[in-house]
Amino acid sequence: MTLAFPVAMKFAVKTWSNGKARAGQLQLGSCPSPMETPALLLSTRKGLPLFISPDLLPDLPYPDSALLHVSPLHFVETMSPNIISKLGGLNQILGLQRHAFAAFPRDSVQCLPEFDSSNKLGASFDTPSGRRLIKPVDYMELICSLKPSLWATLADEVPGWVSDHRNKASVDRTVKWLDDCISQSPANGAVFGAIVGGCDKEQRKRCALEVSKRNISGYWIGGFGFGESMDDRPALLNEVTDHLPGEMPRLISGLGLPEEVLQGVAAGIDLFDSSYIYHLTLGGFALTFPLDVLSFAEEFPEKTMGIDQSKINLKATVYRKDTDPIVEGCVCYTCRNHTRAYINHLLNVHEMLAQILLEIHNTHHYLGFFQAIRSAIKEDKFERFCDMFLQKRRDHLTAAVAVGA
Amino acid sequence: MALRFDVLARFNRARAAKMTLPHFVCETPLFMPVGTQGTIKGLTTSQLEEIGCQIILGNTYHLALRPTSELIDELGGLHKFMNWPRALLTDSGGFQMVSLLHLADITENGVTFQSPVDGSPMLLTPEESIQIQNKIGADIIMALDDVVKTTTTGPRIGEAMYRTIRWIDRCIAAHQRPDEQNLFAIVQGGLDPVLRDICVKALTKRNLPGYAIGGLAGGEDKDSFWRVVAQCTAALPEDKPRYVMGVGYPLDIVVCSALGADMYDCVYPTRTARFGSALTPEGVLKLRHKAMAEDTRPVDPTCACMVCRTYSRAYIHSLVTKDAMGSQLLSYHNLYYMLQLSRDLHYSIIQGRFPEFVCDFLKKMFPNGDVPKWVCNAMEVAEIDIGAC
Numbered sequence: 001m002t003l004a005f006p007v008a009m010k011f012a013v014k015t016w017s018n019g020k021a022r023a024g025q026l027q028l029g030s031c032p033s034p035m036e037t038p039a040l041l042l043s044t045r046k047g048l049p050l051f052i053s054p055d056l057l058p059d060l061p062y063p064d065s066a067l068l069h070v071s072p073l074h075f076v077e078t079m080s081p082n083i084i085s086k087l088g089g090l091n092q093i094l095g096l097q098r099h100a101f102a103a104f105p106r107d108s109v110q111c112l113p114e115f116d117s118s119n120k121l122g123a124s125f126d127t128p129s130g131r132r133l134i135k136p137v138d139y140m141e142l143i144c145s146l147k148p149s150l151w152a153t154l155a156d157e158v159p160g161w162v163s164d165h166r167n168k169a170s171v172d173r174t175v176k177w178l179d180d181c182i183s184q185s186p187a188n189g190a191v192f193g194a195i196v197g198g199c200d201k202e203q204r205k206r207c208a209l210e211v212s213k214r215n216i217s218g219y220w221i222g223g224f225g226f227g228e229s230m231d232d233r234p235a236l237l238n239e240v241t242d243h244l245p246g247e248m249p250r251l252i253s254g255l256g257l258p259e260e261v262l263q264g265v266a267a268g269i270d271l272f273d274s275s276y277i278y279h280l281t282l283g284g285f286a287l288t289f290p291l292d293v294l295s296f297a298e299e300f301p302e303k304t305m306g307i308d309q310s311k312i313n314l315k316a317t318v319y320r321k322d323t324d325p326i327v328e329g330c331v332c333y334t335c336r337n338h339t340r341a342y343i344n345h346l347l348n349v350h351e352m353l354a355q356i357l358l359e360i361h362n363t364h365h366y367l368g369f370f371q372a373i374r375s376a377i378k379e380d381k382f383e384r385f386c387d388m389f390l391q392k393r394r395d396h397l398t399a400a401v402a403v404g405a
Numbered sequence: 406m407a408l409r410f411d412v413l414a415r416f417n418r419a420r421a422a423k424m425t426l427p428h429f430v431c432e433t434p435l436f437m438p439v440g441t442q443g444t445i446k447g448l449t450t451s452q453l454e455e456i457g458c459q460i461i462l463g464n465t466y467h468l469a470l471r472p473t474s475e476l477i478d479e480l481g482g483l484h485k486f487m488n489w490p491r492a493l494l495t496d497s498g499g500f501q502m503v504s505l506l507h508l509a510d511i512t513e514n515g516v517t518f519q520s521p522v523d524g525s526p527m528l529l530t531p532e533e534s535i536q537i538q539n540k541i542g543a544d545i546i547m548a549l550d551d552v553v554k555t556t557t558t559g560p561r562i563g564e565a566m567y568r569t570i571r572w573i574d575r576c577i578a579a580h581q582r583p584d585e586q587n588l589f590a591i592v593q594g595g596l597d598p599v600l601r602d603i604c605v606k607a608l609t610k611r612n613l614p615g616y617a618i619g620g621l622a623g624g625e626d627k628d629s630f631w632r633v634v635a636q637c638t639a640a641l642p643e644d645k646p647r648y649v650m651g652v653g654y655p656l657d658i659v660v661c662s663a664l665g666a667d668m669y670d671c672v673y674p675t676r677t678a679r680f681g682s683a684l685t686p687e688g689v690l691k692l693r694h695k696a697m698a699e700d701t702r703p704v705d706p707t708c709a710c711m712v713c714r715t716y717s718r719a720y721i722h723s724l725v726t727k728d729a730m731g732s733q734l735l736s737y738h739n740l741y742y743m744l745q746l747s748r749d750l751h752y753s754i755i756q757g758r759f760p761e762f763v764c765d766f767l768k769k770m771f772p773n774g775d776v777p778k779w780v781c782n783a784m785e786v787a788e789i790d791i792g793a794c
Contacts, residue, residue, distance in 0.1 A: 045728045046720075053452065053733055055711050078723035083699055087717055095715035128727065320472065323480060337450070337488050341480060345443060345472045352447040352729055 009150055009190035009217055011037075011249040011270075015378050020241065020268035023377040026249060028100035028149045029188075030091055031066045037249070037270040038261075038377075040370050041069040041102055042363060043109070043278055046078070047094045050278065051352070051359040054096070059333045059360070062098070064367045069273045070101050072142035073111040077129035081145035089147030103143060104152035104192075104220055105134065106253050108275040113157040115166075120173060123156050136180035143186065150190040152220035152251070153181040159226035160199030167198040170223075171207045178211060190217035192251055199228050201239045208243035218249040221269065225254020230263070237267035258289075258310075258369060259393070262386050265373055277366055281358040284315040284347045286326040287365040291372045293388050294381055310393060312340075314358070319344040332364035333357075407544070408587045408614040410646050414755045417788040418638065418665035421754035424646055426544040427585055428484060429491040431459040433646065433667040434750040436658065436743040437494060438675065442467045443487050446675055447733040448740070450489050456710065456737070457744045460492040460544070462670045465537055466501035470521065474540035482542030493543035494670075496650075497534045500552055511551055513568065531575040535588070539581050547617065548576040550591040555625035562595035569593045570607045577611060589648060591619035592637055596629045605640040615646040618666070622651030627779040631660055635786050638665035655684060655746055659766055660780055662750050663759075663787035674743050678735035681725035684742040686769040690718075692735065697722035710741035760789050767791055 008029065015023040024037040047070050048054055057065065075084060087093045090101045105111055110128050117124035122135035139154045154177040156170040174196045185191055193211040197204035211219060221240055224233065241250060251271035255264045256279075261272055280287065289310040312319070312326070322344070325335035334343075334357040346354035376385035409425040424431040438445050438453070440461040445453060453461070463483060468474065472486075480486050483493055502509045502516050509518040515530035531549040538546040549572055551565035573590045580588050590608040594600030608616060618637045621630055634649060638661075641647055648668035649661050658669050674684060681693040685705040691697075692704070700718035712721075712734045724731030753762035763784070767776050776791065784791045 045730065046723055048724075048730050051729055051733075053449070053730075053737070054715070055452065055455075056449065075723065078727070079698070079719060083701070083719050087701055087719065093717065093720050321476060321480065333449075333451075339480075339486075341472075341476075342443075342486055342488070345486075349442040349467070349471050351442055351444045352733070353444045353449065355729070356447070356449065356733075 008188060011218065011247070013247055017377050017380055017382050019266060019383060020238070021265045021377050021382045022268060022270070023374050024249070024270055026067075026270070028067070030100045030149055031063055031098060033063045035063045035066055036374050038265050038370055038373055039064065039067060039271055040367060041067050041251075041271060041273045043107065043273070043275060044068050044070050045110070046070070046074045047090050047096070047101065049359060049363075051281065051355040052363065053356065054094070056333055056360060057096075057099075060364060061367050061371070064371065065363070066099050067271070068096075068099055068101050069107065070103050070146070070148065071105050071107040071111045072103055072139065072146060073105050073125055073127045073132065073134070074107075075142065075146070076127060076132060081141045084142075084145040089145065091147070100149035101146070102150045102152075102251065102271070102273075103146055103148035104194075104253065104273075105139070105154070106157065106222065108225060108254055108256070108273070109278055113155075115156070115158040115162065115170070118156050118173075123154055123177075136177045137184065140181055140184040143181075143189070144184075147186070148189055150192055150218065152192045152222075153178040153194045155194035155196050155220070155222045157196055157222045157226070158198050159223075160228040162198060164200065167200050167203055170196050170198065171203050171210075174207065175210045178214060182214060182216065192216065192218040192220040192249075194220050194222055195240055196223040197236075197240070198223055199232060199236060201236060204236055204239040205243050208240045212244050212248075218251060219244055221250060221252040222254070224252060225256065225260075230260070233260075234263055234267060237264065237269070241268040259390060261369075262373070262389065265377075265382070266386065274366075277359065277362045280311060280362050281355055283313070284354070284358070285311045285313055285362075286343075286358055287311050287362050288327050289369075289393075291365070291368045293372060293385055293392070294376060314340060314343045314354075315347045316344075326361050327365065330361065330364065332361050334361040334364075406583065406587065406614050407585050408646075410615070410644060412644070414757070416754055416757070416759035419663050419750075419754055419759055419787070420665060420667070421751045422646070422667060424667070426460075426492045426587070428493070428544050429459055431492060432748070432751045434658070434662040435459055435668055435747045437462045437668065437670040438740050438743070439464070439670055439672045440487075441672075442471070443483065445736070445740070446679070447729070447736050450487065452737060453489075453740075454491065456741045457748065458491065458740065460494055460668075461489060463493055463495045463541065463543060464501055465495045465498035465534065465541065466505070468495075468541060469498060469537050474537040478540035478542070484542060492545070494545040495538045495541050495543040495547065497547045497549040498529055498537065499534065499549045502529060503552065511565075511568075513571075515549070531572040532579040535576050535579040536581075539586065543586060545587045545589055545615065546580075548573050548588060548590050550593055550619055552591075552593060552620050553595060555596055555620060555623045555629070557595065562597060563600055566594045566600045566604050570604065573608060573611055573613075577613075587614035589613060589615040589617050591617040591650070592641075593620050595620060596625060596633060598632075598636055601633060601636055602640065605637060609640075609642055613645075615648060616641050617648040617650050619650050621649065622653050622671070627777065628782065630657075631664065631779055631783040634661050634666060635664045635783065655743070656770065656780065658746065659750070659763060660783045660787075663763060663784060663789055674739035675736045678739045679732045681731070681735065683721075683735055684739045686766070687772075688770055692718060692721050692725045692731075694722075704735075704738055705742070708738065708742065708745070710738050712738040712741075760791075763789055764791055
């Protein structure tokens, strides 16, 4: 039985702030309730989280956790477009009727653009099944079979340090492939046009302007998270968002850390694909930074120094006998059921359950961070939120250095 | 004693019972997943509860190494440490030592071995094993036995059997929590019926809460295997549980249950899952096989587990050996299969349709009627007519 493609996506900005940050609502056909933005996409491998078992997905905050990123490249060599279609597309294959999928090739972990090998025919990626040159026609075959709720067109992403010539070519190709993809676009599924341009403000602007001429549903911003300096980034982001229609959603890959997310939100970006949780989880880290940044800071300004730790390394021996949950008061499955001591043990004996429990908590916590961002924007306190958040992290580092001195 | 064993129904030698342990009321026959290091690989305790797991086995050797029995004790016992509300069983640590450690040796005192941490000589005595298990706090603890490979011949088998008897008395004396933890003795004696008989009688005299049949599941031929189980189940007390250690394959569990055994443990279901194999009524399904890439059916169309209700073989094929989720999903299914088998055994006996269940099981596994000879022989002794299969 072939099911209909999910209903077209609807996005609306609900709160404009004094700056460019905005809070919005994203309605995706497969989700019964709309998602609020700015929002985090959850990372997946072939549509399922790396470790969180599917029956534990409902335990995550919903609809915050409704949008999942999937890379079509995950299926290359493991599931043919034919069988994917036969099985009815992603929502059917995974039995996830209440979730929506956002498909684009780059996942910042396994599927990385290999700009040296890209050419005018297609974009090259390093994937689990080796290096692949993906042409628009092949890419669209996968997209049509996967039936995601939203998908990005194929981009030629390059890092900031390539030649001007190469960077310009990447914009030309990306715009051309945008048109190629749209022409083969399935009837449903929201199209997000890819925007590149490296670290060249002119090219960023040019790409944004070109892409916004097309009849599409949103924008996927690529080319960030390739080692460009954090100080240079806001200007580049603004160069993109300043030239995009305000009411259209913007999705970005490669901004993973909380500070980077804040940069993106400040530039008017709505959706974030991040590998932060993945790296934390694999390293045995659990997020612990306080989420109620504003109220905490306002009430106890003196106490912001030194108590804030953004994360803990549960492999450390100090946790051997710690019977507290990762974060007191956290309502995630891990914190409700298990102790730091148990996770410390699991990490020491290399048991997979450690990663499962950490991915659950870190996802829960990071979704809480996005919730805090949205609240701040709605209360028109986003700038203060950013300042307080960044200040606390700097204070912590200063305190740590002072202690060590 | 901290155990009640009530036989609710029988079919000849097979029995369905209610076993009341400090942490859980169990239904036997039952399969116990092996949670070696205080976790079942890749599954949460809530999932285990959901699929009907009643008892989990923990390995004393591994837990004593990390995080140590002292730490577990300090934090309130293994149940609390893992947050597992149901029953736990720990083995003595002896088997792992002998099989895992270089230069492990058995003397009258205990098992001598080199510490895996720094190579220094160490000794695991019956007293020490029980002490460690007292700290871990499982509902059922196993005596330290002198176990030999079933392929061993000669006087070593007899020596091990007699030593096991001497050691059970030391275990009993060392056991500090008989009101909370049930000490099971382990019958040894290799494949020799005379030795097995001596052992059964001697251990029965000690009036323990339960008995295990040890020293099997080690590569002996199937015909010898079932005969030892049959002999032991015939001789052990009726009103106490019988635990066949290290078993195993679904077929072996069905046969042993027909012969009157109640409890089983094995790493097989979870281990084979990590290699991409699923347990089904027809046998083992290798999800890695190329043919699976185009197969849109569930792993087991007759299985009600979350994995079989949701995913296709093609999708699982894409995950196995490449993504951790593949191991997780197959482990989930395989354990569900084993626990469903346990429920089927228990309820078919209760509902008076055990022989029909056995026949149906064999028909599915051997659709061409080629039931192995050893199974036929065993079923004859169990007085179950499988002629129709």
